[in-house]
Structures are given as C-alpha cells and as structure tokens.
Amino acid sequence: MDPSIFLQYSPPNGLPQESKLVTYMNRSTSTPSRTLNQALGKLNLESSPTAIKKVFISEFVPLNYFSHTNILPDSPESSPPSTLASIPNTQVHQENVGGTTYFYSTNSDSLNTTGGLNSSASMGGNDACMGGHGSNAGSSPYASQIYTGTPTHMGPMSSKPGLAASFYMPETIRSEIYQRNEEVFLQTDLRQYPDLPENVEMYSELTPLESAAPHSMATSFRAAHRHSGDQYALRRLHSYSGVATKRLEMWKQIDHPNIVRLHDYFTTNSFGDHSMVLVYDYHPACETLMNKYLAGGGSNSVTDANGAFHDPFSSDPDAPRPYTHQKNAMLRAVACGALLPEAVLWSLLVQLTAALRAIHTAGLACRALDPTKVVMNGCRVRVAWCGVADALHTNTNDVAQAQQEDLTALGRLALALACRTIHCDNLSACMDLVARTYSADLKNLILYLLSTSTARRSVTDLMPMIGARFYTQVEALERRADAFEDQLAHEIDNGRLLRILIKLGVINERPELNMDASWSETGDRYMLKLFRDYLFHSVSPDGRPWLDQAHLAYCLNQLDGGTSARVELMSRDEQSVLVVSYAELKHCLEQAFDEVMQAAVSPP
Numbered sequence: 001m002d003p004s005i006f007l008q009y010s011p012p013n014g015l016p017q018e019s020k021l022v023t024y025m026n027r028s029t030s031t032p033s034r035t036l037n038q039a040l041g042k043l044n045l046e047s048s049p050t051a052i053k054k055v056f057i058s059e060f061v062p063l064n065y066f067s068h069t070n071i072l073p074d075s076p077e078s079s080p081p082s083t084l085a086s087i088p089n090t091q092v093h094q095e096n097v098g099g100t101t102y103f104y105s106t107n108s109d110s111l112n113t114t115g116g117l118n119s120s121a122s123m124g125g126n127d128a129c130m131g132g133h134g135s136n137a138g139s140s141p142y143a144s145q146i147y148t149g150t151p152t153h154m155g156p157m158s159s160k161p162g163l164a165a166s167f168y169m170p171e172t173i174r175s176e177i178y179q180r181n182e183e184v185f186l187q188t189d190l191r192q193y194p195d196l197p198e199n200v201e202m203y204s205e206l207t208p209l210e211s212a213a214p215h216s217m218a219t220s221f222r223a224a225h226r227h228s229g230d231q232y233a234l235r236r237l238h239s240y241s242g243v244a245t246k247r248l249e250m251w252k253q254i255d256h257p258n259i260v261r262l263h264d265y266f267t268t269n270s271f272g273d274h275s276m277v278l279v280y281d282y283h284p285a286c287e288t289l290m291n292k293y294l295a296g297g298g299s300n301s302v303t304d305a306n307g308a309f310h311d312p313f314s315s316d317p318d319a320p321r322p323y324t325h326q327k328n329a330m331l332r333a334v335a336c337g338a339l340l341p342e343a344v345l346w347s348l349l350v351q352l353t354a355a356l357r358a359i360h361t362a363g364l365a366c367r368a369l370d371p372t373k374v375v376m377n378g379c380r381v382r383v384a385w386c387g388v389a390d391a392l393h394t395n396t397n398d399v400a401q402a403q404q405e406d407l408t409a410l411g412r413l414a415l416a417l418a419c420r421t422i423h424c425d426n427l428s429a430c431m432d433l434v435a436r437t438y439s440a441d442l443k444n445l446i447l448y449l450l451s452t453s454t455a456r457r458s459v460t461d462l463m464p465m466i467g468a469r470f471y472t473q474v475e476a477l478e479r480r481a482d483a484f485e486d487q488l489a490h491e492i493d494n495g496r497l498l499r500i501l502i503k504l505g506v507i508n509e510r511p512e513l514n515m516d517a518s519w520s521e522t523g524d525r526y527m528l529k530l531f532r533d534y535l536f537h538s539v540s541p542d543g544r545p546w547l548d549q550a551h552l553a554y555c556l557n558q559l560d561g562g563t564s565a566r567v568e569l570m571s572r573d574e575q576s577v578l579v580v581s582y583a584e585l586k587h588c589l590e591q592a593f594d595e596v597m598q599a600a601v602s603p604p
C-alpha cells in the first residue's frame with residue numbers, strides 16, 4: 001500500500017462534522033509524533049488481508065480466526081496496568097477508498113493497553129458481572145481463543161468392564177446435574193404447608209423432605225438460610241428434653257465426602273414445642289439406599305426403571321410376612337437379574353467404610369447405619385443425619401460398644417444390598433446366595449462384619465478384604481473427575497462470553513444516561529454500536545443475514561482478550577469505515593459499562 005494515502009488526522013477538519021465519528025475522534029487531541037512509516041509498521045493489515053479491498057461489511061468474510069498468530073495479543077503480560085486508567089492517546093489516520101473513508105489508529109499503546117489485562121476470564125463471579133471491575137490479575141492469552149475440543153484421552157468414554165455403566169458414564173453427568181438443579185431452583189409452593197413456621201431461627205422456606213407422612217419423633221426439611229440463601233437440610237427432633245452434648249460439637253468437626261456434614265444445632269419453640277434442630281448440608285436429588293436399591297413404590301412391579309428391586313411388602317416393613325416371601329424375594333431378585341453387580345457393591349462398601357473410618361477415628365459412633373439413613377446422589381454415598389442419635393441419647397457413653405454395633409449394622413446393610421431385600425432374617429439362605437453370586441472376599445467381609453465373636457473388630461481390618469478393589473474405585477473416580485473437567489472446559493467460556501454480551505446489551509441502544517439521550521450513540525459507545533452491527537447484523541452481498549456462530553464466538557473472544565487484531569466497522573450510512581483493534585473496543589466497553597454502573601449506584 002502506498003503510505004502517502006495516509007493523511008495525518010487533525011480534528012475537526014479531517015472529518016465531516018456531521019459524522020458521529022467526530023465525537024469518538026475528538027478525544028484525541030495530540031499531534032501525531034510518529035512518522036507515517038512508523039505508524040504503518042504498527043499496522044498489521046495482513047491479519048485481515050481483504051481489509052483494504054473490502055468496502056462493505058456485508059462482504060467481510062472472516063479469515064484465519066482460528067490462527068493463533070492472529071488472535072493472540074502481542075504480549076499482554078508486559079502491558080503496564082496503569083495504562084488502563086487513562087484513555088489511550090490515539091492517533092488517527094484516515095484514508096479514502098472509493099468514496100468510503102477508513103480511519104486507523106496508529107498509536108501502539110492503544111493496541112495493547114487493555115489486551116487481556118482486564119479480561120473477563122480473570123474476573124471473579126458476580127463482582128465481574130455487576131461492577132465490571134475485574135481484578136488486575138495476570139492476563140490470559142487464552143481469553144482471546146476458542147477452546148479446543150475434547151482431549152484425546154477422554155473420548156469416546158466407555159464404561160470399563162467391571163464398573164457399572166450407570167455409575168461412571170459421562171453421559172449421566174448432565175442429567176444428574178439437571179436433576180439437582182431442578183430440585184434446587186424449582187420453587188415449592190409453600191402454601192401447601194400452612195402449619196410450618198415461616199422462619200425457624202436463621203432459616204426460612206421450610207419444605208418437608210419426607211414423601212410419606214412424617215412420624216411424631218423427628219421430621220426433616222429443606223430450608224434456605226435467610227442471609228446467604230444457601231440451602232440446608234434440617235432435622236427437627238420433636239419435644240426435645242435432652243441437653244446437647246459435646247459430641248455434637250465433635251460431629252460439627254467432621255468434614256468427609258461420605259458424611260453429610262453437620263453445620264449447626266439449636267433448640268427452638270418455633271414449631272410450637274421445644275424442638276432441637278440439627279442443620280446439615282443439603283444434597284439435592286438425594287435418594288436413600290432403601291429407596292434406590294431395596295424398596296419401591298409399585299406393589300406388583302419387580303424392578304423399576306433404575307433396576308431397583310420392588311418388594312411387594314415394602315410399604316409396611318413391619319407387616320408379618322411368610323417365610324416363603326423372604327426366600328421368594330431373593331429368588332425373584334436372582335431370577336429377574338436385579339442383583340447388583342459386584343463392582344457397585346464394592347463401590348458402596350468402600351465409601352461406607354471410609355465414612356465409618358472417619359467417624360470411629362474421631363471417637364464417635366454412627367449408631368444409626370441403616371438403608372434409610374444413607375443417601376446417594378450420582379454415585380456418591382453419604383451417611384445422613386449423623387449426630388441425631390447422640391442428641392437423642394445423651395447418656396449413652398459406651399462409644400466402643402456403639403462402634404462394634406456400627407460394624408454389625410454395616411454387615412446387615414451389605415447383606416441387604418447383596419440380596420436386594422431388607423428381609424435377611426434367614427442368614428444361611430442369604431449367605432448362600434451371596435456365596436453363589438459374589439466373590440469369596442465379599443462373603444468374608446459380610447461374615448466378618450456380622451460375626452458375633454467377642455474379638456474386637458475394627459473398620460481398618462476391612463482393608464485387606466477390599467484389597468485391590470480400592471484401586472478400581474480410585475480409577476473410577478478419576479475417570480469421573482476427567483469427565484467433569486472436560487465438561488467444565490467446554491462450559492467455562494460460556495460465562496465469560498455471556499458477561500461481554502451482558503455489557504454490550506446494557507450499553508447498546510440505551511435510550512439515555514444521565515439525561516443524555518444520545519449517550520449510547522456518541523463517544524465510545526458509537527464504536528460499540530458499530531461493533532454490535534458488525535457482529536449481529538452483517539449481511540451477505542445479496543442482503544441476506546450473514547450468520548456464523550463460530551465467527552461470533554471468535555469476535556467475542558477477541559474482544560474479551562483485548563487483542564491487537566483489527567476489525568472494520570462501517571457506519572450505517574456506509575460513508576465511513578473505522579478500523580479499530582479489539583483492544584480499543586474493549587477499552588470502550590469497560591469505560592461505558594463503568595459509566596452505567598456508576599450512574600446505577602449514584603443517588604438520584
């Protein structure tokens with residue numbers, strides 16, 4: 001290109017006064033000090049080889065937008081943060097090609113000042129969205145790139161033989177998360193529960209957790225903390241006459257992935273009596289082991305969609321039942337293939353022994369390890385409502401004995417899961433089934449747990465029986481973590497780009513700001529308006545909307561990274577084309593958004 005076609009910009013003469021670009025250009029008053037050749041050297045029109053020839057935005061075809069050399073800022077890390085505070089000292093050249101005026105900024109400072117430094121990628125959560133004041137943490141060239149696909153070690157993920165498909169397949173992750181979110185975000189109609197108090201100490205929006213009619217001793221609720229809005233699971237012990245022991249304080253210290261954490265406890269008269277309330281982490285979409293594997297709603301169905309075995313007598317566990325029913329329940333489970341794969345049983349047992357180990361090491365005992373008090377979501381098992389027994393029975397001091405009972409309870413639970421029935425009174429028939437269906441290790445583990453010998457048992461003795469299956473569990477969890485990380489890598493950019501779209505939306509076409517009706521049409525905002533047109537309203541030469549979502553994502557990434565890549569913005573009258581870097585656009589965006597935010601918080 002002939003450098004002589006560049007004219008030095010000296011406002012206001014170089015620009016028609018009626019042009020809206022004047023407002024933008026007026027912010028630069030300094031006389032250009034660089035020579036035209038220097039200025040030209042800074043321009044990198046090769047990044048858009050068609051830039052000069054193309055006149056209409058509608059003809060613009062994005063090129064090289066996956067090329068790293070084009071999209072990375074030169075050296076964002078080395079850009080001094082102080083340059084963010086001042087408007088770049090832009091020097092502008094203009095050029096007329098075929099009646100269309102092109103404007104170029106030539107000051108190198110303006111190209112990279114904001115590049116990546118205040119990238120949304122480095123912004124923290126809400127703060128970033130609301131205030132737009134991101135941290136000045138290290139810039140990230142990544143911000144300007146489009147993420148790559150699934151790493152090769154990930155896909156296609158298939159379940160490994162020996163691991164239950166329903167446990168570790170990544171496809172289940174999305175539905176698991178939807179299910180949890182649905183439970184958390186769907187508002188319950190609280191008018192259904194007129195008898196419940198509106199507030200219980202710091203908690204409100206109480207929703208019963210039990211589906212069946214609650215009994216008179218204890219009830220459970222989901223509730224929201226009135227300050228933080230976080231969800232908690234509350235266990236109310238009715239007509240409480242005990243005194244909280246120091247064991248509850250010890251339970252509060254236990255933080256383990258297989259134990260539902262106790263956060264707090266207090267007594268209250270809000271329910272019309274003197275109740276004790278224990279406050280736990282709320283885990284959405286939980287199901288008890290009882291519901292998931294041992295019981296079901298349908299009286300005649302044998303298995304449900306999850307493969308849960310349905311015991312026709314389960315609606316009333318205390319109802320007398322014939323011996324043949326107990327035996328037949330097991331036989332039916334075997335016949336219809338409802339027995340759990342051994343890998344699933346070991347996974348449950350590894351997690352439950354991990355929980356017991358933590359509890360016993362802390363000098364506590366679970367005292368209520370039964371299938372209605374162990375909950376699952378996803379493939380995670382957690383012991384629920386820990387500490388309730390200690391709150392109820394304050395004078396039981398024999399922890400060692402209670403720990404032995406925990407082990408027996410674990411044995412009963414393992415046997416019930418293996419036979420898929422809670423009716424395991426006929427021990428020899430049950431053990432026979434276990435011996436025929438599962439490995440000797442599983443049988444030995446159950447026998448050890450159920451042994452009535454006087455020798456003291458310990459949860460750590462179970463380790464040799466679990467043996468190498470422990471590694472299978474670790475491997476499965478690592479695969480699951482890989483799948484989560486991969487999902488995260490895909491989704492992480494959505495939030496980043498959404499923040500930019502929010503900012504653009506807040507600024508573009510704003511009817512007025514601070515009594516200025518032309519605010520969104522002038523100054524920095526005019527550039528953003530043209531950018532918005534370029535992004536969303538480009539048309540093909542024959543006037544059809546030109547839509548390319550990859551290009552949209554590319555441009556938004558460039559904007560977020562504040563790169564030195566340039567973009568042609570055409571005025572709506574097609575008389576002027578502004579050639580600007582994403583760094584400048586980003587600066588405009590931050591400035592304008594800050595103005596709106598300041599107006600929002602300043603008193604009327």
Ligand SMILES: Nc1ncnc2c1ncn2[C@@H]1O[C@H](COP(=O)(O)OP(=O)(O)OP(=O)(O)O)[C@@H](O)[C@H]1O
Binds near residue numbers: 210219288
């Ligand atoms: N921390 C928790 N977060 C979310 N849900 C939970 C939590 N703990 C338990 N749940 C769920 O709450 C529901 C009710 O539990 P609860 O133990 O009260 O059941 P229950 O069978 O009515 O027992 P009980 O008769 O002893 O009250 C269960 O479906 C369980 O999955």
